[in-house]
């Protein structure tokens with residue numbers, strides 16, 4: 001019997017439904033070619049959910065997500081909801097989804113596609129061949145540590161406090177995810193910390209080092225975050241998989257992403273220790289181009305490839321999608337955001353149609 005997967009689709013707002021439609025067509029075509037079955041169920045999140053139910057993450061959406069094998073999310077948000085109280089904003093739905101599914105690991109690949117190399121702000125010889133995965137801890141560290149707040153001291157001075165804290169358990173679980181990701185890549189894991197200054201980083205380094213013998217095929221190295229930031233810009237090709245804490249990962253994953261130069265191409269994944277992960281483009285809902293058939297669907301489609309590789313363990317299907325993306329770029333198709341001289345500008349739907357032709361035509365070995 002062919003493998004079967006139940007997928008929750010969260011199209012969300014803005015360009016979300018347009019790019020999700022392309023991803024669903026692509027998954028269906030890949031399923032037909034590789035004999036995989038996908039059962040899709042759509043649910044509401046973000047502004048669309050606020051309009052229909054008053055909540056940015058209705059309880060039914062979380063239930064549907066929990067019962068599925070993986071969640072494919074497009075994007076949420078729009079100007080019309082920006083004035084609502086924080087608890088009712090679209091972004092709150094996204095944070096509640098991550099918390100509700102226990103997603104503590106955020107995977108952000110930064111891959112330079114040869115066809116888009118000139119979109120990078122760095123020189124061709126620096127970024128050529130870059131293929132980095134940043135694994136960021138998502139639910140701990142200084143963004144969640146207590147005590148936190150702005151206090152008034154006895155002498156009337158204001159004092160603001162945030163706390164960077166990690167337990168061994170929190171470090172070990174993100175460490176294990178990172179080693180496993182590195183095993184599926186080029187078996188090199190670089191852990192980024194500030195162990196020369198911060199005790200929390202010393203514990204981080206000790207725990208990563210202690211995990212390493214369980215993954216003898218992966219070589220582990222350590223870098224201080226200031227050096228890592230410098231090396232990412234100086235010689236990014238040296239990195240395979242990076243693992244780091246919430247704050248450092250927030251910054252380094254955006255820096256790594258910008259090596260590629262184009263937000264419409266960047267997928268991401270958020271994983272927990274069990275249960276479904278959430279796969280989504282890095283970009284937002286792009287309300288400025290929503291409904292105009294101008295959106296680049298490739299980050300969404302590459303998010304579907306990540307879902308197949310890291311969530312459903314279907315590397316051949318992930319490969320097929322990534323090859324199709326390479327092929328349409330080789331054929332010169334570009335949406336407006338990645339357009340350059342001599343290429344053929346297409347809309348979201350035409351890019352989707354080109355992907356389907358590519359999937360049909362690629363030889364499967």
Ligand code: NAD
Pocket residue numbers: 015074075076077078079091094263264280281282283284285286287288289294295296297299335337
């Ligand atoms: P954005 O990523 O939506 O857009 C930034 C710029 O990039 C815009 O000019 C947009 O047209 C362009 N762009 C983004 N994705 C594109 C695509 N696939 N194809 C072509 N062009 C693309 O960020 P923003 O404008 O700061 O935010 C818009 C809304 O999205 C806000 O409500 C924000 O809160 C929300 N947002 C959501 C997420 C998410 O869902 N994870 C992430 C970031 C922002």
